[in-house]
Amino acid sequence: MNHKITFQELVDAIAEQSGKSKQFTHDFVKDFAALIKEGLENDGTVNIAGLGKFELKKMDEREGYNPETEEKITIPAHNKIEFTPYKDLEELVNAPYSHMEPEIIEEETGAGQPADEEKEEESIEEDQTETDSPASDEEPGIKKAPWEEDMESEIEVDEDDPFGLNAKHKNRVPFSFDQGDAGKDEQEEEGPEDEEDVVEFSPEIAPEEPAEKEDRTGEQEDKNEEKESEREPKTTREEKPAAAEIKASRKSSPSFRDRSHRRQNTGGAFWIIAAAFIVLLLAIAAWYLMGTQQQASPPAAASETRQVQGEEETPSQDQTQGGQPEQQDDAVQQQAQGEAEAEQEAAADAGQAASTGQKAADQSGQTADPDAAPPVETITVSAGQTLWGLAASEYENPYLWPWIYDTNKPSINDPDIIYVGQSLDIPQRRGQNNELSNNDSLQVALGYVETYLWYKENNLENARFYLYAAKKYHNRVFEYTDATFDEDDLRFANRAQ
């Protein structure tokens, strides 16, 4: 019935996974078996974690019966080997039926109904015979058209088995007969969790859609009743109450079906809710990002500020850092959006910006040592690039981006916006082992000062963090610049060591 795999196949699979030779695995598994035997001989029990427990069980002497000679014989006391699978393995194996629970049969509570019980047992036996040789009709007296037969098998689910258990039980059927039907039953009753089984049984394509079938169940019950009435006269008197009872129980049949469907539905609903929740989260995140963009114009810089802060003050700002790549990806969009803004700003602040820009240029010219003018590499900005990203790729440290900004001050209006096709001078760092030379860090600090000034000018809230960072990069940076700083910001920056 089941697919049987040879020992060699098992060994090959294990060998492949363990990376050992097949011969080794073969001998190893044989040794494994031999040791289990030895353990049984010595202790009487062998407990293999994850698999189960082998146990030697002593059977007492008992009387037996030889069916050939029809004589009573005495079976001597002997040992029996029992295997009890671990709970995990049991559940794994029973997975196809794990969702089914025992059902109380209300009608059978009353005592003194031996006939009914017999009938019930009979029906179970009938089920068995049906599964063993399902080709034979349950009641040969009644001839049915093929399609009726098909229905009958579905009706059986309701009739003999008020709790719809029959559908499961029919899993055995597919091997011999009626594969399409059984596959269909499984599809209907068991849902996706049994897909594997369906595949394994290789059912023929179900002739009808499950949904259709469900629709039909209503009619079927009606027809079922008709049949019931047809059949009743043929049944014996004893069976009559049983039939009535079955009818009654059939009325309760939807309970199981409904439940199983509900389970499926709740499963689906759960995923839908989860998906909706995720989408909602994404929407909120997007909205938040847009909000910061409008508030602080280009978010790349805003978050950089936050990152500067996070790096140097509070290491717990992972979220903003996590958001960073997205923002970089959005850089092109921002450029497009920010272009108009930037132009306006540039126009509005033209005078001030120009003056500070000149000042800054002067400063950097003055403060730099004669040999300080760093070697410069000129690159052309391509789509999607940001100062942050450039610094990351050039210096492997994105926080050095103000250096690039400072070097290219005259051609960059807004440190958060660079344009495609713009050519930028990238100063080359001269420190060794990824350390900035003293001169370079001064340059970076001055870059931060410039950035601070620009941000301050545009009244962006995070400006002071740039001042803080400037101080951080070069302790005496303020001696090299004659720009005027806001006192509060200066106090804040001076906390940096």
Place this chain on the structure above:
Amino acid sequence: MNTDDLVERLSEKWDLTKQETREIVDLVVQNMCDNLAQGNDFTIPELGTFGTHTRNKQKSYNPHYEKYMMLPPKRVVDFDASRNLEDDLKYLGIENES
């Protein structure tokens, strides 16, 4: 005897570390479980045949509820000890008594 003992014996015999042996034993067990879960039968020589079969739904009496219950069908693990193993252990410990 439990898995630790088994691993110890195997590691001695195959000259492996216990950890290595444990990994292989786990792999063996896992492979057996996977095959059983997929409904495959297999035989390990000198030990026996493992397999699964589906137990029919059955009616039983629950004394607590004082009601009959319909137990759902269940797929269970079979183990059929090999003839050699069975015969070797059949009268173990009983010969002494009788």
